[in-house]
Amino acid sequence: MTTKEKILAAALEQYNAKGTDVITIRHIAKEIGISHGNLQYHYKNTEELILALFTQLSAEMDLLMTSVVATPAAPSFHNFRDNIQKAFTIFYKYRFIFLHFVAIVQRVPEIKTRYNSMDDFREQQFSQMFAHYRELGIFRNDIPAQIWKELITLLYITSDFWLPHNEIKLGLKDQAAVQHYVQLISNMFYPYLTEKGIITWREEK
Template sequence: MNTKEKILVTALELFNEQGIDVITIRHIAKEMGISHSNIQYYFKNADDIIYTLYTQHIAAMNELPVFASSPGAGLGTLRESITTILQHIYRYRFIYIHFVVITRRMPEIKKVYAQRFGIRRRQLLRLFENYREQGIVREDIPVEVWESLIRSIYLIGDFWISSNELTTGLKGKKAVNYYARLLEDLFYPYLTEKGKQLAAS
């Protein structure tokens, strides 16, 4: 691991533990046992580190094999996708705790977020269509209701970290599993009897 990578790893750990309103380049340097000028050789300030961590996070998210819509993809695909995404979000949880503040400070991140929403929306709509063809979800659900479900998925997916901080206080795998189940439960009213049987298995 080179110095730049060590800076990012240390910053991620400190931001997750203490937040972006507390941690500065000097804190990161002290934790690493180097001068803050050494960090400024790679990053001009803490926001530069935050932006790099965000782009690193999104690049990794884009590589995740989630919401596959290949023929025959069942509810297990959905369950695995949700868990995989939440695990990755938990690793970069400071971003989601401070997301509104971060996007105000770095408006370009808001644009990336909007683009990602469009990609995930299309993936989910294809997955729902696949489920309809398999008889897993009901055929009488209007498109606008599926769109609302996608919005609900995003609301929980983006803000469960804050909810966990304020209410449940779960850590690691327990937090991921708890909120993954909340997201899975959103789909229950849309399932056919066949879908409910598959969900219970």
């Protein structure tokens, strides 16, 4: 592991545990046994560290979404649910970003710019995914295009803000948290399923 990788790994662990307002780059330098100056050679301040971690998050999600869109899914709801779980596991890994998202985008405006710039691309990916599941006979074909478009927005909202809800309401940890909210998302798609889709949805219960 390179020094930069060690810095980012330590920063992610510390930010997840205590937040970006509490943890300074001096804390992170001490955690991995390097000098404050050595850390600043790689990342000048907390803002650069947060941006680097957001970049990692984006790259992991890009890899997942590219795989989901490119790989033909098995004709079942299981595959769809499995991809939600993979995404939510990534979100939980970088949970400090979502728990403090508003404050973070105010602190690092470039993150807001990057986040908003991904909208069109992500919408295209989700639209392709939903179309594929309609072709497989899992999702219904009799739902207006506008409803599918708005469902993507609802999926954004739920995916990006389930972590604060968990923090305030439930306090679930690790995979228990991921599994709970994956199930909620899965249930949200029930009205969009065909009879075939409902059968495969029931297999997940």
